[in-house]
Amino acid sequence: MYSNRLRSLPPYLFAEIDQAKEKKISEGVDVIDFGVGDPDLPTPEHIVDRLDEAARNKENQGYPSYRGKEEFREAVSEWYKSNFNVDLDVEEEVISLIGSKEGIAHTPLAFVDPGEKTLVPDPSYPVYEIGTVLADGDPVSMPLKKENGFKPNLDKINRETAEEAKLMFLNYPNNPTAAVATGKYFKKVVDFAKKYDIIVCHDAAYSQITYDFDAPSFLEVDGAKDVGVEFHSLSKTYNMTGWRIGFAVGNKDVLDGIGKVKTNVDSGVFQAIQEAAIEALSGSQDCVKENVKTYKERRDLLVEGIKSLGLDVEKPKATFYIWAEVPEGTDSMSFSKKLLEEGGIVATPGSGFGEYGEGYLRFALTKDLDRIEEAVERMEEIEFE
Ligand SMILES: Cc1ncc(COP(=O)(O)O)c(C=O)c1O
Numbered sequence: 001m002y003s004n005r006l007r008s009l010p011p012y013l014f015a016e017i018d019q020a021k022e023k024k025i026s027e028g029v030d031v032i033d034f035g036v037g038d039p040d041l042p043t044p045e046h047i048v049d050r051l052d053e054a055a056r057n058k059e060n061q062g063y064p065s066y067r068g069k070e071e072f073r074e075a076v077s078e079w080y081k082s083n084f085n086v087d088l089d090v091e092e093e094v095i096s097l098i099g100s101k102e103g104i105a106h107t108p109l110a111f112v113d114p115g116e117k118t119l120v121p122d123p124s125y126p127v128y129e130i131g132t133v134l135a136d137g138d139p140v141s142m143p144l145k146k147e148n149g150f151k152p153n154l155d156k157i158n159r160e161t162a163e164e165a166k167l168m169f170l171n172y173p174n175n176p177t178a179a180v181a182t183g184k185y186f187k188k189v190v191d192f193a194k195k196y197d198i199i200v201c202h203d204a205a206y207s208q209i210t211y212d213f214d215a216p217s218f219l220e221v222d223g224a225k226d227v228g229v230e231f232h233s234l235s236k237t238y239n240m241t242g243w244r245i246g247f248a249v250g251n252k253d254v255l256d257g258i259g260k261v262k263t264n265v266d267s268g269v270f271q272a273i274q275e276a277a278i279e280a281l282s283g284s285q286d287c288v289k290e291n292v293k294t295y296k297e298r299r300d301l302l303v304e305g306i307k308s309l310g311l312d313v314e315k316p317k318a319t320f321y322i323w324a325e326v327p328e329g330t331d332s333m334s335f336s337k338k339l340l341e342e343g344g345i346v347a348t349p350g351s352g353f354g355e356y357g358e359g360y361l362r363f364a365l366t367k368d369l370d371r372i373e374e375a376v377e378r379m380e381e382i383e384f385e
Contacts, residue, residue: 030344059271100203110254118139154188175321230250332351
């Protein structure tokens, strides 16, 4: 019944831990779930108010433009200038997305023919690989190793593979490893992409969730716009995961390709949501600062608990994830199950994000301080044999 394409999608590797969690809950255990990358904090009120008003405007109720309202693209361009000092042409270098996931998943359809390769970080957000497979492409993994700061070692990419690759996906600040990249690294990426004629798709969904650190945009680097685009999301920055709005910016021809797919499969973002997004991007950014402050307090508390479990962990400079290394002699799935069994705590096994995620657990900071404190107390009491 199902297409080969659908049948060749990678297996959903979190099913095992999801089931174990459901079982514990059904047994009446008070499970503390650090598995979910969905902010528990509400969308700031001024953004909700703007939607409320905009939804009542008849002019917003028809089909939107798939590229996004001009005012939305202007707001994106100004936001980019103020955050990254990057100039974007509002007509040609900005496109709205129904969440960045939508844009990422559709991108390979525009550029990858059956059998063609894409370069995908491992571990990673699964959509880079899935988008490639849905386009009948061939994802090739680029290992993210601790010794390389969880960045692909471009020198280790086989020359033939590089010559064949159409696209490279990157994501900094990174999910799941919480690693960050510098402009210097991005410059190497630009040189590599030019040498091998590869389109770079940089996913910057967590660019604003940073602690005493400014995450650079890929587009800050000279020549970046010649080779690629950057995906952004309002989901994490403004607690808007359910609203489904994001954007892509950068190389005009790449955006045209993505836009061509989109005109044929969707009809853009509800204009009232675009107006709310304008409010988010152009209004006071104090809500973002508040968010970051909250995640930072949570991070500092949870890291202590994780250390008490004997895991090797560093305080992340960005994202709302903690990437912790399990002790030698165990693996991420067994450790995750033990943590659930002994402490009623869920952390995502790194192996679910790819082969090179093995040996790690990901904790999402999407629970409040009281729950984290409870989790830390439980962690301090657990004694693994
Ligand atoms: C790295 C990364 N990119 C993109 C997304 C998707 O975000 P959006 O809600 O904009 O589709 C996520 C969501 O978890 C993510 O972790």
